[in-house]
Amino acid sequence: MNFERIKEKLEVLADAAKYDVSCASSGSTRKNTNKGLGNSSGMGICHSYTEDGRCVSLLKILLTNYCIFDCAYCVTRKSNDIKRAAFQVQEVVDLTIQFYRRNYIEGLFLSSGIFKNADYTMERLVRVAKKLREEENFNGYIHLKSIPGASDELMREAGLYADRLSVNIEIPTEQGLKKLAPDKNREDFIKPMRKVKQEIQVYRSEKKKFRHTPVYAPAGQSTQMIIGASGESDAQIMYTSAYFYKKFQMKRVYYSGYIPISYDPRLPAIGTEVPMMRENRLYQTDWLLRFYGFDIRELLNKETPNLDMDIDPKLSWALRNLSFFPVDINTADKSWLARIPGIGMKSVHKILSGRRHQTIRWYDLKRMGVALNRAQYFIHCPGSPHTHKDHTSAQIKGLIMSQSTSKYQHAYNGQLNLFQSATTALVS
Amino acid sequence: MLLTYDGTFEGMLTAVFMMYEEKIDDLQLVLANQPQASLFMTSEEVFSDATKAARVWDGIAKKGGKRVQQLMYKVFLSELPERESLLISFLKAFFSSQGTVAKNPAHPLTARMLQIQKMIGREKHRMDAFIRFMQTKEGWYVATVAPDFNVLPLNVAHFKARYADQQWLIYDVKRNYGFYYNEQTVEEVQLEQALAPNLSERLTTLYLSEEELQFQTLWQSYFQHTNIASRKNTKLHLRHVPKRYWKYLTEKQPVIKK
Structure with a gap:
């Protein structure tokens, strides 16, 4: 192993992957068999936390950050002048195994920029997972990104090796997507999602008939939306979220506060604060919907299109x-x-x-x-x-x-102060 | 009446057996090697007895099942000074109520037991997460820890299931014992007294495999690069990884220079 070269790649490709907030390693049913390596039948484990307080559970990297798309909100967009790198399949396999053996991680979360085309990229992601399962007898957690537009055959294969599959819709509304990622269309995101949902349903019904049905994506699928990049209200975000939970039986929807990474005038300027409080409130709402028996219409509606920032x-x-x-x-x-x-x-x-x-x-x-x-x-x-x-x-x-x-008090007091100074200005 | 015991779980259960057999109603149980507080009580030594302990243990299972056994064992592992008196009062209430006390989280004794169980569970989970193995020249994977509570016995099953194909040793340097897995079974081990305190030091200087430091470096740089600087939140970071755990963590050590 050429450690110097691997280290360089790891730095570039970890940097590029970190904006995907999913880190769950729970919900799988994969047990260690035949004295192999790893076991992901229990609860998820956060092995560490970054200085921003986010959990580090999986080795989260891109296979490559070369990409043919130019989505405004994404660091790896084609037009962005950044360092590019690509891992070989075996390199990702080795890193995962070595990190796992030392108890650094629960498994691998592999995503990728899209090079050549969707299937070419997806095929490589699947190959990493297959190698881990079949050659290394690895039973740790694998989360693969579904590449928008990937064929049904590849998505079927992906679910046989991965515990979780996800495709990020990123922009909560179709209009927003048109504005920020004109080369992408929503149908491309939906297609692999639909396939995975169908396969999970097939698996569940087969399982009742045949005990040895090969397991398919036992930890289900998830998606992510970027918050605060394209001007949506909290209601728009949460209704979209509720739709994906219902329609595609998502295990999780993640909300990722937009981190300004571009001078593009369509997006919040660099230096704009990351909306972390808002992100937190959206997660709380998500929890109320999934575990507390609330209906989305009770929490967000015409009268209250946005969540309170100062109280839960x-x-x-x-x-x-x-x-x-x-x-x-x-x-x-x-x-x-x-x-x-x-x-x-x-x-x-x-x-x-x-x-x-x-x-x-x-x-x-x-x-x-x-x-x-x-x-x-x-x-x-x-x-x-x-x-x-x-x-x-x-x-x-x-x-x-x-x-x-709250340490975020300034985030909501800011608006109040603005309002106060405006009124004082009027009075004087 | 004051009883002294050897500090083992079996010893504690034996004392409970004696309490019922000899109808002691003011039992106070203390560790044998500790200076005794109550001068006015007669003291007697408990000799751990597997059969007697098992009878109490089965009695607990009969009335409360595995759940209550686990609860008791975890409270015992806490090593808190109150543990003996809490466990004894709890057991008295448990047996006299036909086991219902254990199902009532509002009962003061049960509430306290559950609270301690939560602390133990959290520490156990932290060990699952924060243990970092280093690979030695012989191909073993070795980790040293010093948990707040004596939780390692609870971690064994997890590591055995996970690392079935590698030899590992997890050593509690604070309590000077550990668990070693030889790819077949897990054994409790105690290293020679002189060795233990310096285990981590010895590991980093002498016996590591050639590639070990390289992988540590890779992990450190991954950790740095997966951080998002503009979201920095030190308070949250410290809540998840309190400073006392940093000594275990490869990613929290100074960057290795070659």
Whole structure:
């Protein structure tokens, strides 16, 4: 192995891959067989965290950053003057194995710029995965990117070796895509997605009949949207997301705050802050939809097209719907417990099992780890304070916010200050 | 009544057996090698007894299943000073309630046990994540750790399933013992006293395979290049990787110079 040369390539191709935020290594069912290497049947593991606080679970690299496309939002776009490199198939295999053996990673996340054409590129990604599985008896996690426009045959093969497949739609709306990536069309993204969805369905029904049906993409598929590059509202983003969850049974949709990397006038200027708070709120909304029984229309609609930046979406929903509260901790059913701000699903389950044995009192909640600073305004149980009975939404919000601080405060105070200075200017 | 024991899980369970057999209702259990706090109590030594321990252990399973066994074992591994008294009070409440106490997360004893279990689970998971193997000349993969709690016994199954085709040693330098896998079975091992404290040092200077440092360098540069500087968030970074764990992490060591 020529370490110097590999190191150079690794630097270029890790740099190019880092804007893809997916890092999940969970949800697979691949067990170690025949004394091979690796096991990904358990939960995901984050082996490290970068200084930006993101999880490092997989070796996330591009096979190459040569690309025939010129998408404005992408660092590897054709017209961008950057260093280019390409790995050989065997080099990626060796790196993955060596890193895995040292417990640095859970597996490989391989993506690529598109060189020559979609199938040519996809075929190489598949070859890496195949080699890992068949020659190295590797049972770690493999996430392959589905290359837009790749043929059905290749997508079928990809799913036989990969745990997860993903294709990033990147721009939440079709108009946005037309503006920023004129050579791409949405159908090219959808095509491999549809194929993978079908194959997963086929696998599930075959599995019921034949025990040894070869496993197909056991960790499902995911996609990613860039946030804040093309002016969409939170509602537009989340309705698109809900559509992909429903229509393509996505395991995950990722939201990636746009990092300015271009002087292109169609995009936010270099130096614009990465919308990290917004990203966080979108993930919270995503969680409410998937685990807390909320419907997208309750959280985002015509009246509220955007999420509050200063409070979380569940609290925000509760403040808009104060008439449903307070909820009685000892009698409310599961779905209502899940709607109380400050109570997560773990606490819901603790409350439910505790209730079978005793009345849950204020101090029991405290012991169970409920975030009472938020929950207190929305619950009723023996021992709960009654001081807030007649508070308005605005008062409750004020009380909660006065007890918390956020490092992103400037992000939403900024707007307020602007507004204040505008009004003072008017007055004077 | 004060009982002293050898600090093993078996010893603790034997003491519980004695508590019921001899109807001791104010049992206080302490480690044999620790200075005794209560001067006014009579003290007696517990001799670990596998049969007695097994009877208690089976009794727990009968009323609460594996889940409660796991809960107890994990609280024991915490090594917290309260662990003996907590486990004993919990077991008393558990047996007298026909096991229902363990199902009630609002019960003060269960709540505390669950809290400790969470701490242990987190530390165990961190070891799954933060252990870094180095390859020796003989082709072994060796890692040293010093976890906050005595969690390594919980990690064994994970590493055995994952690295079935390589010999590995994971060594707890704080507690001076470790686990060695010979591609067939995992054995608990204890290195000679003098060797342990310097294990990591010896590894980096003497016995590494030729390529080991090269792969460490590659990993370090990957780690640097996968970071997005404009998203820097030190607070979040430190929450996920507190500084006390940096000593394990290849990517957190100064860049290797040749």
